[in-house]
Amino acid sequence: MALVFAAIRVLLGLFFGLSGVVKLTDQISADVYKQMKTQFVQFADVFPLKDFGFKPDPEQYLLAVGWVELVAGVLLAFGPQILQEISNFVLCIIMIGAIYTLLVLKEPLAMCAPATVCLGLLLLLAVRGHGRKTKSKSE
Template identity: 80%
Template sequence: MALLFSAIRVVLGLFFSLSGVVKLTDRISSEVYQQLKSQFVQFADVFPLKEFGYKPEPGRYLETVGWIEVVAGFLLAFGPQLLQEISNFVLTIIMIGALYTLLVLKEPIAMCAPATVCLGLLLLLNIRGRGRSAKSKFE
């Protein structure tokens, strides 16, 4: 079972890293990069902290999310346990923000599915990690 969770962690981490790279450069897919640039204009309009007077510039917002996904994804896949847990938390916050944004924009369920699946897997890894550390305390 530990091997399955390790595989999920590595695959999910690599997925986030690749997703982040796509947000940072048009070399992988120019079409997807341009689509993301236009989507982040909409995403900036409904940014959760907008209520407090902060609205990010869409290009910086895209770049920031991209770098967070690259670094946190890599650490989730290959980092030491503490950094895996921190990156899991950071990516969970990113996915909650993504779902919030998609729901506020009233995007179709199909658009929400990838973020929902990723969030579910991150929470599964988090719960599994908590169970493992609690188990070791009692042994």
């Protein structure tokens, strides 16, 4: 079972890494990069901290999310366990933000599916094995 979780972790990490690269450069897909730039204008308009007076610049927002996804994805896939756990937490926050943003923009629920699936897999990785009892040395 550990091999299955390791495979999920690596594949999910690589997915986030690639997703981050797509947000950072138009070298992978110019059309997707252009679409991302357009979407992040809308995303900045409904940014959760907007009510507190913080509205990010859409291009900076795109770059920040791209770098976070790239770095956290690589660390999730290949980093030491403590960095995998931190990356998992950070990526969960990103996915919660993505779902929130899409819901506020009243996008179809199908648009939330990728972020919801990713969040579910991240949460699965986060809780795996935490329910098992470990044997103490005295037993």
